[in-house]
Amino acid sequence: MTQEQFSKYSFLLDRTARKVKQYAQQKFNQGDFDVTVDQWLVLKNLSENVLVSQTELAQLVFKDHPTLTRIIDILCKKGYVERVPHPQDRRSFQLHLTNEGVEKVKALKPQITKIREKAWENLNERDFEEFRRILNTIYDNLEEHSDHEA
């Protein structure tokens, strides 16, 4: 890899990641989804994982604790998520979707799948595997304990 490539990969990653997010958020706004992209990530993970703690969820969605606290605050305020005191550990909550949250996920999921598909037009399964392999390798190279699931 040349010097230019070394300095370019970060730019490419950042630009693309932000574009994907901007596009999604615009579509979310147009669709009156009532959640941001990040809030959706949390809702989706809660729909797939039952009664997780905030620490566990933070690891799943790769967000830091203060940020997740605030996202959960917003989602609780919107009525989609509920904190339940942990039965065995007073330092911890268990998070779960409210009925309203379950309905919201059910309603949004197909629409969001379509939005996500747009980015992969003209790319195929082989491309996706390459994309995944390369990005995971980069991540592992920079992570002390390699422990990815993507």
Place this chain on the structure above:
Amino acid sequence: MTQEQFSKYSFLLDRTARKVKQYAQQKFNQGDFDVTVDQWLVLKNLSENVLVSQTELAQLVFKDHPTLTRIIDILCKKGYVERVPHPQDRRSFQLHLTNEGVEKVKALKPQITKIREKAWENLNERDFEEFRRILNTIYDNLEEHSDHEA
């Protein structure tokens, strides 16, 4: 001060402190007070301070946080103390005596005063000031930030 005195003061302090505590706890047991000496210290401070946090109380009674958590647990279980979520800070509680706790303090206070008086028979006000001055000096000598109120 001689070498012997240097090695003796710790023994004298420890032996006396434990004797005072043993004597008090025995009297508490005989009187069916339903609290230990340390629990009483907490109750007394709560009767003199309104809606304190656990951190503030820990400083008042010079106990560490885990120990105080457990003492408060016991007193809440006995129905003398109540934890109320802090209105502005979700990490914190405000502690207060229940009505039962207030009655308990009122009932025990005169009895405990009598118990405490026993140790000062044949000693006078001058002795107490000497005692206080010396013990506070020792404490201050060993404390980085000298900030006593005894």
Place this chain on the structure above:
DNA sequence: TTTGTCACACTAATTATTGGTATGACACAA
């Protein structure tokens, strides 16, 4: 273009709790 608002990311610090270990005091059994 500038400003304001909102949401998120990151850092440092805080509050109370958990877990483990040790000690002292006391009661009970051998």
Place this chain on the structure above:
DNA sequence: TTGTGTCATACCAATAATTAGTGTGACAAA
């Protein structure tokens, strides 16, 4: 008398969630 069990407390290390502050990006309004 000695040993064991129980309870309460002290101390240490670590943990879970929160607070406060700062910065950035995205977007809307002036």
